[in-house]
Amino acid sequence: MQFTPFDLEYTQSIWEQKVDINLTESGVHPIRLDDLLGDDADKLASLLSTEINYPHVNGNPELRESIAALYDGARIENVIVTVGAAEANHVVVQTLLEPGDELATQAPTYKQVWGLAQNKGCDVKPFHLLPDDAWRLDVDDLNAQVTDKTRIVAICNPNNPTGYIMTSDEMDAVVAAADRVGAWILADEVYRGAERVQEEETPSFFGRYDKVLAIGSLSKAYGLPGLRIGWVVGPPDTVEDLWRRHEYTTITATMLSNILATHALSPEVRPRLIQRTREYIRNGFPVLEEWMAQQDGLFSCTPPQASAVSFVRYHLDMNSTELMEKLCREASVFVGAGDSFGMDHHLRVAFGQEKDVLQEAFARMEKTLRSLI
Ligand SMILES: Cc1ncc(COP(=O)(O)O)c(C=O)c1O
Structure with a gap:
C-alpha cells in the first residue's frame, strides 16, 4: 500500500535543527522544569525519590x-x-x-x-x-x-x-x-x-x-x-x-x-501555565502584525483567535514549499509551508517566542522576501 509521509513533521525533521530560528512550533516557548516546580522543595524531593x-x-x-x-x-x-x-x-x-x-x-x-x-x-x-x-x-x-x-x-x-x-x-x-x-x-x-x-x-x-x-x-x-x-x-x-x-x-x-x-494540572499550577501561554500569544501576535503591515501589501491574514500561529496569505507567484525552503536556506528562519496544511500560497508563522527572537526572524525574512518582489 502506498505510504503518505507526514509532510509537516517530515519537513520539521529536516530543517528544525539546521536553522538559526525555528518559527514552526505551534506552542509557545517551553517552560523550564524549575519554573514548573516553583519553590516547592517538598515537590522536588518527592520527584527525586520517584x-x-x-x-x-x-x-x-x-x-x-x-x-x-x-x-x-x-x-x-x-x-x-x-x-x-x-x-x-x-x-x-x-x-x-x-x-x-x-x-x-x-x-x-x-x-x-x-x-x-x-x-x-x-x-x-x-x-x-x-x-x-x-x-x-x-x-x-x-x-x-x-x-x-x-x-x-x-x-x-x-x-x-x-x-x-x-x-x-x-x-x-x-x-x-x-x-x-x-x-x-x-x-x-x-x-x-x-x-x-x-x-x-x-x-x-x-x-x-x-x-x-x-x-x-x-x-x-x-x-x-x-x-x-x-x-x-x-x-x-x-x-x-x-x-x-x-x-x-x-x-x-x-x-x-x-x-x-x-x-x-493541579488547581494551583494550571492557571499559572495558561496565563503564561496567553502572555506569549498576546504579546507575540502584535509583533508579527506590525511587521506584516510594513511589507507593502505582501501579506494578508485573519488574526488568529487562539494558538501561537497565524496562517498568512502571501501575494507572490511562488509555491509555499519553495518559499519555505528559500527562507530556510537564505534567512535561516523556518516557517511552515501552506502545502503542509492543504493550502498553498500561505505560510504558517509561529509567534509564541520572545520579542527579540521574533524581530530578528522577521528582519531576516524581509531581506529574502524583498529579493522576490
Ligand atoms: C492539532 C495538533 N494535534 C496534535 C499535535 C501533536 O501534539 P503532541 O505534542 O501533544 O503530540 C499537534 C502538534 O503540533 C497539533 O498541532
Whole structure:
C-alpha cells in the first residue's frame, strides 16, 4: 500500500535543527522544569525519590482525575493518557477506521489524522474553512462531504493552522452532520486554553454528542511539549478499545511525565501555565502584525483567535514549499509551508517566542522576501 509521509513533521525533521530560528512550533516557548516546580522543595524531593517504574498503563489515576475535571460530565473512566496528542490521534484512527471507510476533515488543518487515514486505505474528504470569510466553516461543504460511508468527522478546534475558534452554531452543524450518518467526531482540541482574544476557554465537543473522542495535550496551551502527555476523553467502552491499541503502540507514557503532568494540572499550577501561554500569544501576535503591515501589501491574514500561529496569505507567484525552503536556506528562519496544511500560497508563522527572537526572524525574512518582489 502506498505510504503518505507526514509532510509537516517530515519537513520539521529536516530543517528544525539546521536553522538559526525555528518559527514552526505551534506552542509557545517551553517552560523550564524549575519554573514548573516553583519553590516547592517538598515537590522536588518527592520527584527525586520517584522510582522510575512503569506508571499505570492508561495513566495514573490522579492524572486521569485531573483531566476528567477539565470536561463537563467526564469521569475517570472516560479518560486515557497517551504519549502526546500524536499517539491519541494515532490510536483513535487505528481503532475506528477500516480500509474503504471515509474520513471527513477540515481543510486547512494539521494533517496527522488525514495522513493516518490515507495510510489505512481510507478516503479522505476535506471540507473547507473559508479564507475570504475569516476562516468560517463552509457548512454546505461539510454536509456534502459527510456521506453514509463517513466513519469519522475530524475537527481541530481551535484550528491549527488558522487559530479559528468555531462558533456554537458551527459546532452544532458538525454534530448534526455526524449524527445524520452515525459517524464519530474526533475533536483535536490541543489549543483549548491558548485563546488570544477571549478569556473564556474554547468549549469542548465532549458532551455535545455521544460519539465524541476529545483529544487534549500538555504540549500547546501548557508549554510542556517535552513531557509528551496527551489524552483522549470519550465513552468508557471506546476508551477501553483505545487502551488495547495503546498497549501495542507505546504501552504507556513515563512515570515522571505522569507525575509532572499531575502537578501541571493541579488547581494551583494550571492557571499559572495558561496565563503564561496567553502572555506569549498576546504579546507575540502584535509583533508579527506590525511587521506584516510594513511589507507593502505582501501579506494578508485573519488574526488568529487562539494558538501561537497565524496562517498568512502571501501575494507572490511562488509555491509555499519553495518559499519555505528559500527562507530556510537564505534567512535561516523556518516557517511552515501552506502545502503542509492543504493550502498553498500561505505560510504558517509561529509567534509564541520572545520579542527579540521574533524581530530578528522577521528582519531576516524581509531581506529574502524583498529579493522576490
Ligand atoms: C492539532 C495538533 N494535534 C496534535 C499535535 C501533536 O501534539 P503532541 O505534542 O501533544 O503530540 C499537534 C502538534 O503540533 C497539533 O498541532
